[in-house]
Amino acid sequence: MRLENKVAIVTGAGGAGVGGLGVVYAHALASEGAAVVVADIDGEAASRVADEIAGAGARAVGVRCDVTSSDDIDAMVQAAIDAFGGVDILVNNAGLARGKWSEAVILSAEEWMEILAVNTVAPIMCAKACAESMRTRGGGVIVNQSSNGALIDAGAYTVSKLALNGVTKVLADELSGDNIRVNGIAPGVMTAKLPEEQVQRLLARQTVRRPGEPQDLVGLLVFLCSAESSFMNGQTVVIDGGMARITK
Numbered sequence: 001m002r003l004e005n006k007v008a009i010v011t012g013a014g015g016a017g018v019g020g021l022g023v024v025y026a027h028a029l030a031s032e033g034a035a036v037v038v039a040d041i042d043g044e045a046a047s048r049v050a051d052e053i054a055g056a057g058a059r060a061v062g063v064r065c066d067v068t069s070s071d072d073i074d075a076m077v078q079a080a081i082d083a084f085g086g087v088d089i090l091v092n093n094a095g096l097a098r099g100k101w102s103e104a105v106i107l108s109a110e111e112w113m114e115i116l117a118v119n120t121v122a123p124i125m126c127a128k129a130c131a132e133s134m135r136t137r138g139g140g141v142i143v144n145q146s147s148n149g150a151l152i153d154a155g156a157y158t159v160s161k162l163a164l165n166g167v168t169k170v171l172a173d174e175l176s177g178d179n180i181r182v183n184g185i186a187p188g189v190m191t192a193k194l195p196e197e198q199v200q201r202l203l204a205r206q207t208v209r210r211p212g213e214p215q216d217l218v219g220l221l222v223f224l225c226s227a228e229s230s231f232m233n234g235q236t237v238v239i240d241g242g243m244a245r246i247t248k
């Protein structure tokens, strides 16, 4: 129980997409003792995940939050304060993943603004909104969900996640006076739901030749959220079966 008495917010944790990493993260933090605010643009999905966690005996609430809306972000933080007294941990997981975002030149200016708003700017706004509560509780931890795509050519997605790695460094510096640490996780592709042919292509690029699973990321997440990583700040850790290492 490394996160006992802590309160965590996980964005994009409704599991409405294909990867579902936020759901696994929310369950993992709860099983380490944290009370969890499950936030997602799909409010019903967020409530379902919160109910699952509560059904397993932990504390959780579901909140509808579009991370590009400052009103929604404020309401998400207020929900954490109302339900559990404040915020200690923020996991900025919500993100627009590959698909059309893997191209740069085909996207319109509006689409560019959309991906940057969700993947790069929203984590800053969520951090800003949580900082005051964290400060009054003596500090906090922020984990930004990057991607090994930041190191591999994947169009606008690469740009947004590489910029997010920069955000992690900048926030680690700017929030250090409030004892708030900021680190990042850069996962490889979780292949479970991909077509077999695509899985084989990805495995050939990894040095660990087995498919990655969301559970592979949990140890790192809990480490970054806990006091075990208290001497670590501003870092983004790649965890991708050794793929990025051989790609560049």
Ligand SMILES: NC(=O)c1ccc[n+]([C@@H]2O[C@H](COP(=O)([O-])OP(=O)(O)OC[C@H]3O[C@@H](n4cnc5c(N)ncnc54)[C@H](O)[C@@H]3O)[C@@H](O)[C@H]2O)c1
Binding pocket: 011, 012, 013, 014, 015, 016, 017, 018, 019, 020, 021, 022, 039, 040, 041, 042, 045, 065, 066, 067, 068, 093, 094, 095, 096, 097, 118, 145, 146, 147, 148, 186, 187, 188, 189, 190, 191
């Ligand atoms: N799945 C992977 O293989 C993988 C690999 C590396 C990094 N990532 C990153 O992990 C994160 C989660 O990925 P995933 O594959 O689990 O995604 P997913 O599509 O399964 O889940 C994303 C969730 O975010 C929510 N969401 C989308 N826009 C939102 C918004 N504006 N506000 C709030 N919630 C919003 C969706 O409803 C969905 O529930 C993303 O940041 C992604 O870039 C995923």
